[in-house]
Amino acid sequence: MAKIKEIIETVNENQEIAKKFFEIEASILSILNFKDFLERLFTEIQDKMAIPYVWMALIEESDVAEMLQKAATSEILRDRTSLIGKNHFLKVINNKTEPILVNNDLTAFHALIPRQYKHHIRSLAIAPLTLDGGIIGSLNQGDNSKSRYRPDMDATLLKRLATIVSICLSNVMAHEKLNFLASRDSLTGLLNRRVLEDIVKREFDRALRYRTPLTVVFLDVDDFKMVNDRYGHDAGDIVLKYVATQLLSMTRTSDVVARFAGDEFIIILPNTPADEACEFATRMQTFFINHPLDFEGTPIRISVSYGLSHLEDGAYDAMSLLKKADKMLYSAKMEKNTRYSYL
Secondary structure, eight states, X not given: OHHHXXXXXXXXXXXXXXXXXXXXXXXXXXXXXXXXXXXXXXXXXXXXHXXXXXXXXXXXXXXXXXXXXXXXXXXXXXXXXXXXXHHHHHHHTTTOOSOEEEOSOOGXXXXXXXXXXXXXXXXXXXXXEEETTEEEEEEEEXXXXXXXXXXXXXXXXXXXXXXXXXXXXXHHHHHHHHHHHHHBOTTTOSBOHHHHXXXXXXXXXXXXXXXXXXXXXEEEETTHHHHHHHHOHHHHHXXXXXXXXXXXXXXXXXXXXXXXXXXXXXXXXXTXXXXXXXXXXXXXXXXXXXXXXXETTEEEOOOEEEEEEEGGGOOOSHHHHHHHHHHHHHHHHHHOOOOOOOO
């Protein structure tokens, strides 16, 4: 009788666990935003399964790891993800695709465990994840108790969850890539004009609300047509990509760099008064003058012109801020006497 009661309790317990796994799956299936998906996944597993440590280990070279680095503004993502080289990861899991349960010496798996968890976990469940047929990392769960994950336990539900998470990741990645392509300039990878105009409006409203400075820099490449005529359009494309890369490297993470059209670029500088923006733009000009682009062994000397517009100029909306910067750029080009020769 006691044995039958024990069996019934086990069945009921398994049904309850299966129900919780189903609830987790239902909760994440419709989420297509990368950051929201991972946050929901981690918190749902932790809350519904009462698991203290839930995180994801990702192969550094994977598309998912690249997306993570773009989205990792969340404390949850920073704390609950770890990156590892592909060869090292495959060695740790011994090239297995089935879930791994371990409750003895965890030393061999330390490379997968975030630093803050290593001294607390006594048992560990590792469920490999795949994307487009290749392993990209693992969904991991850890517990303070050695009995939580034993090697002799049935890992069917863990494997099922890993499969669902892998499918969701594929959908999320496809959605995020489409969003990226829709918001980016195809040549330079910078934000495109459509997205830029939305950001200018957002920053303009924010600056008004909090009474903070805001400056917009409108710039273009001097004599760009001459580059195309003398060196060809491939060289022109390389010049634009070079300028874009350098602008990104010279700006802060809070700044916004976008390609407006042709050889024209926009830089939005939140919390930046006009005098500081002018100093930045001057440094930028000096950099390009002192660092010609090496095109197949031939130096292409680059100079840029710019116009500034800031909130104190009396702009009544975001678009007038852009138009004022464009007007100032036009004036600067008309007054600019020195040009770098491409001869």
